[in-house]
Amino acid sequence: MKKFLTPHFSLVKQTPEYIWLKITKNILQLEKEILLCSCYIPPKHSPYFNPDTLLNLENDINLFKTNSYKALAGDFNARTGIENDFISNDNYKFVPGGDSPLPTVVTPRKRFDNNVNDLGKHLLEMCKSLDLRILNGRCKGDSLGKITFHGNQGFSTVDYIIVSHETLHLFETFVVREPSPFSYHCQLLSWIKIDSSLHHCKDTSNEGEFFNLPRQFKWT
16 A cells, blocks of 8 residues: 555454454545445355354444445455346435535446346345445446356356445446456455545655666567
8 A cells, every 4th residue: 555545444344254444534635534334155065154243233333324435345255246236216316515515316337147146135135235335337437237256067157346326426447357267256346536636645765765676678
């Protein structure tokens, strides 16, 4: 992590299945801080599977609800198909705060993996009840909902980035990287809009330090 960003990140909570980090509102175009959760839920047949993980996450989000926005990322082993992560007949409208253009219409997700499992159903219900939205299959860069897991037994979409509805406009781009030989899971990437003043910050702690490298050749 860049040294000038270090003061803006702090550990909030850690469990065997997930970790919560706080990103201060000082570097964001928001009135609230963002709580970022990195999560791994083992498959249901694993001896390490904890059936209360999603319930514990719900409790945490409800506890943090009033003073922060939420973002969750990781391997949930949840297959959600093309089912909605929002209540389709809900006509409520969000009242924009400040000058931030908050979305009032939720775009349905696209998905190559049409299957739904029990964890997927629970995850979708959590999104509906806590006003969270899945970025997969909804943003530029992943308009078709790419597969995130390529294993010996098949393929599926089980890795997600999930954010508060109010912050959808901050996550315009979402990318599922191509499979690599190092993991069955594809890398997920997204970008958060931040205060432009950060672009003028510069880590100068290593200025003036140079290293002698061996001669290199460009092969044709």
